[in-house]
Amino acid sequence: MEQGTLREGTDCHVVARECxxxxxxxxxxxxxxxxxxxxxxxxxxxxxxxxxTVFCDGSGL
Known part of the structure; x- marks a missing residue:
């Protein structure tokens, strides 16, 4: 998020747990x-x- 890659408010711990x-x-x-x-x-x-859903530009892999 600090680099502007992830959408603001992304909870990385929740995303990791889901993955x-x-x-x-x-x-x-x-x-x-x-x-x-x-x-x-x-x-x-x-x-x-x-x-x-988490990348600011909406790109996937």
């Missing part, structure tokens, strides 16, 4: 599916969505 929770959930789904879930693709898609 960890989604990652944990996706890993569990990957195990349950026997590796049938595109884990890397799902994590990438989530992080891209988060990036679009």
């Amino acid at each position: 960890i929770a989604v990652s944990d959930g996706l890993q569990l789904q990957w195990v349950i599916s026997g590796g049938g879930l595109d884990l890397a693709g799902a994590v990438h898609a989530h992080v891209d969505r988060i990036a679009r």
